[in-house]
Amino acid sequence: MIELDGVGVTYHGSSTPALSGVDLRIEEGELCLVVGRTGSGKSTLLRTINGLVPHFTGGTLHGRVTVDGRDTATPPPRELADVVGVVGQDPRAGFVTDVVEEELAYGMESLGLAPEVMRRRVEETLDLLGLADLRTRPLDTLSGGERQRVAIGSVLTTHPRVLVLDEPTSALDPPAAEEVLATLHRLVHDLGLTVLLAEHRLERVVPFADRIVHLPGDGAAIEVGSPAEVMATSPIAPPIVELGRLAGWSPLPLTIRDARRRAAGLRRDLSELPVPTRAVVPVSDARQVLRAARLAVSYGRTVALREVDLSVAGGEVVAVMGRNGAGKSTLLRAWTGLLAPDRGLVTVAGHDPVRLSPAELVRQVALVPQEPADLLYAETVAAECDAADHDAGLPSGRCAALLEGLVPGLAPDRHPRDLSEGQRLALVLAIQLVSDPPVVLLDEPTRGLDYAAKRRLVTLLRQLAAEGRAVVLATHDVELVAAVASRTVVLADGEVVVDGPTSEVVVGSPAFAPQIAKVVAPLPWLTVDEVSASLEVAS
């Protein structure tokens, strides 16, 4: 269905190719997963399939890309709209109309299909994706998972043979991600659609993949094979695979079910070992630097938080979880004084954040927002660091030194927008930590981070907590929570539903349990590192 022969892409003004020497054949009805580090060319590969690269992005395409027998080099992407459907990372950015039903019809209108055909296909697609209840809903009012399904539906109505998705689940909470993946699974199995998808969160998608394409980046040859083959050697792998490698299982388990069947022996070994201890910080009133008491916040008529009580002490890493729209970001914004509470009390190190001037605020609290790039204005990394030192009234060089500690060897003359997600996150953290605040808040820090970057982030967060800072993460990433959080708070509908030590909260929760916890349940091991540490001590 899709053939790539010696495909390489070089963008204008770039000396190294973004992609080179890719030979790939994807058969009809296959769900093919593209994995690789950030910047290894995953998005570029996906965009060659319908000709967005090079027609839309510029650059030079070498080799040949054929989809359903059509060469994509000559026709522009719009001429391939009936063969390839593309869903971008943020579905909102691609919506053209404002109601679900019209959005589904948009592609067909462009193709000039007859009204009866359009009507029939819209109805079919509404049923296929379970969107019938939403047909008249404005797109703004949809939840993240619904929005992603509408985006998939809007390209399906043109009856493409190939569906291309770029990180379809990375912005979604675990239940919404499952909803989207179940839909994809059904499309592949019932309709024989060919699906090509890129994703960082391997723990979510590997069980669904028929084949995996691993892009190692840096011009190395790509690896293609069955999930078990590629995962055996891949440097990026979900926790379940790493557990399999640790326990020496062959073939490697790819689903929780496989792993649980094999793990009987492991569970027996572990049950005789002492449970892993997580640094539990004694909660005494004296050390509580962050407080919210009966906090209520609303946006116009929408209530975001009602009656939230939460305190965080220095040295704690607290994860705030909950579905999209549960009020996680609102809580962080209230603690930085970006929102005034309707009722209740918020304090940061004893101050009311709303009353603090921006200059005083940065000395008390650092917030890394969902879009770290919002905090960057300068042309180079060095200028950004100098500005941060200047704003904090400190001698030049402090921020650069912090940055060097976070990501060694980042060239100071690079433009902040050209950095990878992980590097940009580190830069923003360095800027925010210059004035040494006792509180660090991070909103969805792992979006777009690969496993290596995530591991560095975990080390860094532990270090921040060890220095006595209070760290709060709002996140959907259960693996990150398992690795770093000492306490987990679950918000639902603006209320605190659960608040307790991470191992107690996440184990047994179908939505928030990390993979390892699901494999060894009911034992309280959460990460591969914990399992390997316990086994090492035992032997």
Next chain:
Amino acid sequence: MTRRPPPPPRALHPGAWWLWALGLAPAASRTTNPWLLLLVLAVAGHVVTARRSDAPWARSFVVFLKLGLIVIAIRVVAQTLFGTPAPGSVLVDLPEVGLPAWAAGGTLGGPITDTALAGALVDGLRLATMLACIGAANALANPKRLLATVPAALYEVGVAVVVALSFAPSMVASVQRIRAARRLRGRPDRGLRSIVTVAMPVLEDALERSLALAAAMDSRGYGRRATVPARTRRLTTTLTLLGLGGTLVGLYGLLDGTGPAALGLPTLLLGIVVAAASLRSAGAGVTRTRYRPDPWSGPEWLTTAAGVAAAAGTIVTSLTVPGALDPAPWPLLAVPLPAAATVGILVALLPAWLTPPPLMMTAVRRQPRRQPRRQPDPAVEAPATSVSPSSEVAA
């Protein structure tokens, strides 16, 4: 006689509501009769409440009403400060300040009479009523859907307008986001300087968003065209130029009135016909089709007719009862209520009953949102997650 069941809900053709509003608006613009203006306002308000859906744009009516209040306030303040003295009983006597000669030697302040105040109020009310008519059309019909009904040849222009319209709210959102980010970096988030430095990131944001949208639209087939022979293309261009030229000359002739009569209406009509032909010819290259176009049937004709009736009633009054449309606005009870105009405006109220009820967008909800809430009690509401088997093991 058996009672007919109410028609099933459906959205009226957006053009019908706009024509209705465009009939109601001149009924307001041609009069300073406060009773008639209030009547128009009441009619517009009632029809909006009866026939608007629950879509986001349907809430815009209130915004237009508030805008109207501001207009009235500005008009009244301007009258009190800069108004020329008018006869009538003096309400307040403000101290008078003479302006220097370079400011044309006028005066500020001075006595304010009831007639002057009433005149200013009515004048502001007239503008506010016209705004309310536009607001009613906005609330009753999705402006985007109206643009979607343009002829095929203008479709791409229509899409450009639609995209531009949807960018305004997202620009506001990104300005807020980036100003918040400034505060997080410890920089002042208020004042002129902060707005200037925010402009660049906001523009970058907007540019990135438009590129993403353009890529998505291109991948979904936007801009596909049929091959059009060169002769047809040349014909289209010629027709367009002739049509626009004719329309311009015709309009000029009509408005000027001193030129030969042939330059006026006939040229204008000819220009419009030629322009229509050019649109038709240009539409041949467009392969696009429309999904479920809004039908134009009985209720649409009725709504349009109701709007026309309002305009017609006002025109009839202006021709038959001189002065009834521009009476002295004070005292209020002495202001006459001309029959033809009143009936016409009341006819415009009919669509509130005679059109099908609007289609609610959130009628089908999987979970009802606004239900009375219990007192939050985390201990009770906590799902099974907090009581997991492992907690015992851990303990």
